[in-house]
Amino acid sequence: xxxxxxxxxxxxxxxxxxxxxxxxxxxxxxxxxxxxxxxxxxxxxxxxxxxxxxxxxxxxxxxxxxxxxxxxxxxxxxxxxxxxxxxxxxxxxxxxxxxxxxxxxxxxxxxxxxxxxxxxxxxxxxxxxxxxxxxxxxxxxxxxxxxxxxxxxxxxxxxxxxxxxxxxxxxxxxxxxxxxxx
Numbered sequence: 001x002x003x004x005x006x007x008x009x010x011x012x013x014x015x016x017x018x019x020x021x022x023x024x025x026x027x028x029x030x031x032x033x034x035x036x037x038x039x040x041x042x043x044x045x046x047x048x049x050x051x052x053x054x055x056x057x058x059x060x061x062x063x064x065x066x067x068x069x070x071x072x073x074x075x076x077x078x079x080x081x082x083x084x085x086x087x088x089x090x091x092x093x094x095x096x097x098x099x100x101x102x103x104x105x106x107x108x109x110x111x112x113x114x115x116x117x118x119x120x121x122x123x124x125x126x127x128x129x130x131x132x133x134x135x136x137x138x139x140x141x142x143x144x145x146x147x148x149x150x151x152x153x154x155x156x157x158x159x160x161x162x163x164x165x166x167x168x169x170x171x172x173x174x175x176x177x178x179x180x181x182x
Contacts, residue, residue: 029093032074038163107141111128132157
């Protein structure tokens with residue numbers, strides 16, 4: 001009898017966008033969800049400073065009071081957004097509340113994002129924090145990141161644009177976004 005041998009991982013191939021083409025739209029919340037609305041826009045950028053045209057972002061977050069959805073709420077806490085031909089993305093959601101972190105210390109409001117795209121054997125996981133959030137200084141996870149790399153996780157509020165934040169996901173290079181192991 002021949003021994004079983006593990007096979008190599010496969011990338012999702014050149015047809016990734018076909019399997020994930022259905023998009024729920026650019027808003028992760030309905031009018032029935034309480035909380036402060038905000039818009040996040042940016043790009044997924046490869047190692048050659050080019051936009052990734054067929055990436056998908058999966059977004060997970062708590063609601064405005066810092067609770068994850070339990071199924072009985074109009075807030076799902078989840079969404080998927082696809083990049084456009086230049087690697088751009090934009091979505092509307094609510095600012096999440098603080099959730100318990102290590103040792104039950106409240107974490108700063110944040111979104112958890114998974115990046116899926118052709119050529120990746122495993123999705124990438126990162127976080128998005130908000131530049132105008134004072135509790136970033138206390139966030140245990142954010143404090144684990146080298147001070148000179150933290151900015152890659154912080155979305156900048158656009159001056160005079162209200163609740164609009166800009167944030168790019170850079171896949172390689174000196175400005176590479178910090179990716180986390182969960």
